[in-house]
Amino acid sequence: MRATVIHNPRDVRLENVDDPRIQRPTDAVVRVVAACVCGSDLWPYRGVRRLSAPRRMGHEFVGVVEETGAEVTTVRPGDFVIAPFVLSDGTCVDCRNGITTSCRNGGAWGAPDRDGLLVDGGQGEFVRVAVADGTLVATPEMPDPAMVPSLLTLSDVMGTGHHAAVAAHVGPGSTVAVVGDGAVGLCAVLASKRLGAQRVVVFSRHVARQKLALEFGATDIIAERGAEGVARLTELLGGTGADAVLECVGTKEAMQQAIDATRPGGFVGYVGAPVGGAELPIGQLFGSNVNIAGGVAPVRTYLPELLGEVLDGTIDPGRVFDLELPLDEVVEAYEAMDSRRAIKSLVRP
Amino acid sequence: MRATVIHNPRDVRLENVDDPRIQRPTDAVVRVVAACVCGSDLWPYRGVRRLSAPRRMGHEFVGVVEETGAEVTTVRPGDFVIAPFVLSDGTCVDCRNGITTSCRNGGAWGAPDRDGLLVDGGQGEFVRVAVADGTLVATPEMPDPAMVPSLLTLSDVMGTGHHAAVAAHVGPGSTVAVVGDGAVGLCAVLASKRLGAQRVVVFSRHVARQKLALEFGATDIIAERGAEGVARLTELLGGTGADAVLECVGTKEAMQQAIDATRPGGFVGYVGAPVGGAELPIGQLFGSNVNIAGGVAPVRTYLPELLGEVLDGTIDPGRVFDLELPLDEVVEAYEAMDSRRAIKSLVRP
CATH class of the missing domain: 3.90.180.10 (Medium-chain alcohol dehydrogenases, catalytic domain)
Incomplete structure (x- = not known):
């Protein structure tokens, strides 16, 4: 064969x-x-x-x-x-x-x-x-x-996007941000919508992916990345981060953006296979009570x-x-x- | 004054x-x-x-x-x-x-x-x-x-031990392990018992603290630390880690022991203020779906x-x-x- x-x-x-x-x-x-x-x-x-x-x-x-x-x-x-x-x-x-x-x-x-x-x-x-x-x-x-x-x-991808959302405790009324506009990120949008999220914000600068994200239930798109992207999210959400941020990439940068985008006490649901030996900044997590949940779906x-x-x-x-x-x-x-x-x-x- | x-x-x-x-x-x-x-x-x-x-x-x-x-x-x-x-x-x-x-x-x-x-x-x-x-x-x-x-x-200390248990999703029937036999660890035992944990195992080699842990509701004491302690816990729990491990110390060693002691898909609830710049091993966490929750209570x-x-x-x-x-x-x-x-x-x- x-x-x-x-x-x-x-x-x-x-x-x-x-x-x-x-x-x-x-x-x-x-x-x-x-x-x-x-x-x-x-x-x-x-x-x-x-x-x-x-x-x-x-x-x-x-x-x-x-x-x-x-x-x-x-x-x-x-x-x-x-x-x-x-x-x-x-x-x-x-x-x-x-x-x-x-x-x-x-x-x-x-x-x-x-x-x-x-x-x-x-x-x-x-x-x-x-x-x-x-x-x-x-x-x-x-x-x-x-x-x-x-x-x-x-x-x-659908089960993986769903795992990110479930791990991050997405439920009725949640505010959600999705880092990663690949197939997993897009499925995470669909999963969040399905689980009752009230607001689903996607970080994306790719027109076709933005379009599909909106069709899958995203309510907002942010083209900025890193600190700028987080500032834009905070503005959209009335001064705080998201209840749940779904990290669907696996790089150190994406994880840091996800942590920064989460409100105190919220969850990062991560499903991107980690590359580049990223470790998690425990001092920041401790101070903000941002929880890290997920893994290989x-x-x-x-x-x-x-x-x-x-x-x-x-x-x-x-x-x-x-x-x-x-x-x-x-x-x-x-x-x-x-x-x-x-x-x-x-x-x- | x-x-x-x-x-x-x-x-x-x-x-x-x-x-x-x-x-x-x-x-x-x-x-x-x-x-x-x-x-x-x-x-x-x-x-x-x-x-x-x-x-x-x-x-x-x-x-x-x-x-x-x-x-x-x-x-x-x-x-x-x-x-x-x-x-x-x-x-x-x-x-x-x-x-x-x-x-x-x-x-x-x-x-x-x-x-x-x-x-x-x-x-x-x-x-x-x-x-x-x-x-x-x-x-x-x-x-x-x-x-x-x-x-x-x-x-x-009582609210902090309780936070570790709540963050780690301790509930009726949970198996719990507590890393740290100080006041917070002992209160985490009391909190776990109160939340309905079925088994509460405490890592301790200090007789007075072991005694109080048992009085607070601990079901088992393990004197061994590190990999030996984890092996003993796994044996006690029939071949797997605990559903919830409460990290009440704050050192890199204690956090690693807590992660190693958690079953796949379980939670580390951590409340020990991190010292010594410990970061979290994301590769291990990803592979095992061990979740990290908690922070300053x-x-x-x-x-x-x-x-x-x-x-x-x-x-x-x-x-x-x-x-x-x-x-x-x-x-x-x-x-x-x-x-x-x-x-x-x-x-x-």
């Missing part, structure tokens, strides 16, 4: 690799219907995160189950399934606590598992899914093809709740995809996101 | 200073009935926090109102009052949000206010209280003298709720005082806490 492999910064290739097959009774093999490129895929692509060896890519995909191992009970061949961006067994103490990203028997896509058996990446034709029962979520029936992009966002936990609203048309997060390409053009899918020509790229094998 | 002044590390003196008087219509003058030494007073005492000039000391006291300015309406001469460890007006946006420690018109005891007028420290005979209406809380009637120590804890907000339970005898946090001295011996009150001979010292003018 064909699968995406990164060799070096800016060196992503579509290669012929072995077809996956069931290796354990808890495995499933899924034929990928759609996959996408993640903002975090750009860190190795840009060389910000180092690679020690070539690596299969893709951790967001939807597809159809081809085959299941003897012990798999929750999905069966022919099911349309959504794969969260981390594997999880659904039974360990951390999964039971809802933190499926800390699953003790889970793992990552595109990497060998504990026994050295490769779990394929999502940017390919087929994937061997380990701990399939805990990981995959099947739709009740084969979805309308037009719904595939929105279902695909439940693999990561346990999207598996949120999937059933969000899936229902995608299927009944309440939310349409798939609009974050503004580029769709065949898998053959996966290199362009990376380049378009890297240059910010695309908010988010979808690829179809 | 006599008041406590720190000049240099280990150089605390009881000095004769000017009697305070009403300077603004929103002031009150309070005769101090009891005051105490705070764990944070030990930072300048030990030279960990530098002093640029001599400073009046004491930010925890209770007393009787002697005189009030023309605009003061919530307390009157003769009232027994509790002073939170930070002044606050009760009307600004941050006070209305419950974060009285960020009050825009508040300030600190023992320091000049914005206009350069000294607000006295609590370790003296009298105190000029600015923004008296927002700051002071009067008891319904003159309390039994035996209740004074418990009322005095509402100035700081807005005890004024919690005072009415906790006062009721002190007055009706439900809680008796005053037991953290194991040394009581006349104000004349305030130097010994510091020395006893510094050498850990006393958990917490109370002084009476």
Whole structure:
């Protein structure tokens, strides 16, 4: 089959690799219907995160189950399934606590598992899914093809934006600011609106993203960044910061802006994978009672709740995809996101 | 009058200073009935926090109102009052949000206010209280003298331990671990028990403090520290960390132990004033979804709720005082806490 492999910064290739097959009774093999490129895929692509060896890519995909191992009970061949961006067994103490990203028997896509058996990446034709029962979520029936992009966002960006909002205690009447106008930031807007936020302010200087943010429920856009952006927010909110600031980037600068934009006693909900060794300024946090909540989003936990609203048309997060390409053009899918020509790229094998 | 002044590390003196008087219509003058030494007073005492000039000391006291300015309406001469460890007006946006420690018109005891007028420290005979209406809380009637120590804890340590527990989302059924066996840590035990925690584990290697922790509701004591202490906790809790870890020290080591002791998705509630420039390890926090909540405790907000339970005898946090001295011996009150001979010292003018 064909699968995406990164060799070096800016060196992503579509290669012929072995077809996956069931290796354990808890495995499933899924034929990928759609996959996408993640903002975090750009860190190795840009060389910000180092690679020690070539690596299969893709951790967001939807597809159809081809085959299941003897012990798999929750999905069966022919099911349309959504794969969260981390594997999880659904039974360990951390999964039971809802933190499926800390699953003790889970793992990552595109990497060998504990026994050295490769779990394929999502940017390919087929994937061997380990701990399939805990990981995959099947739709009740084969979805309308037009719904595939929105279902695909439940693999990561929609669940991640939702995690930022939930971690930051967004609820009815909240004032919210969103740092980051990528797909996660835009989904965080949609999540905040859905949770009842009264005001959702987005920091963005990109016209197409501003437009989608407003369509997703943002009430205000701020083009300024850093201290200027915070001053503008404070002015908009009548002299104080936001109750909840959703940090959807992962850089030190974005985190600092998020902290500065939060009112005393408010929450930063952060979901951007931290790059550049940023640490948090505890003195400032202590003095202002700004709380830091979030982390790598346990999207598996949120999937059933969000899936229902995608299927009944309440939310349409798939609009974050503004580029769709065949898998053959996966290199362009990376380049378009890297240059910010695309908010988010979808690829179809 | 006599008041406590720190000049240099280990150089605390009881000095004769000017009697305070009403300077603004929103002031009150309070005769101090009891005051105490705070764990944070030990930072300048030990030279960990530098002093640029001599400073009046004491930010925890209770007393009787002697005189009030023309605009003061919530307390009157003769009232027994509790002073939170930070002044606050009760009307600004941050006070209305419950974060009285960020009050825009508040300030600190023992320091000049914005206009350069000294607000006295609590370790003296009298105190000029600015923004008296927002700051002071009067008891319904003159309390039994035996209740004074418990009322005095509402100035700081009981409200601060409670803040750690509230920030860490302690509730019915929670598993809690407490880092720090000083007065705040012990009050955090009492607060956790009161909020319904099912298990309260205290890190302590000090027999008298272990005993009081157990009397306050701790279910387990761990004498080990650092990685060994965390391993012991994980064993006690059946293989994972605590839902809530209350960090009541303020050092980098204590914060790291608290983070390591928290289960994925759990909360560190921290209230120890950070010393030594500790920053937070965002990579570890991101990966584990451990949330960091808390800060300088807005005890004024919690005072009415906790006062009721002190007055009706439900809680008796005053037991953290194991040394009581006349104000004349305030130097010994510091020395006893510094050498850990006393958990917490109370002084009476």
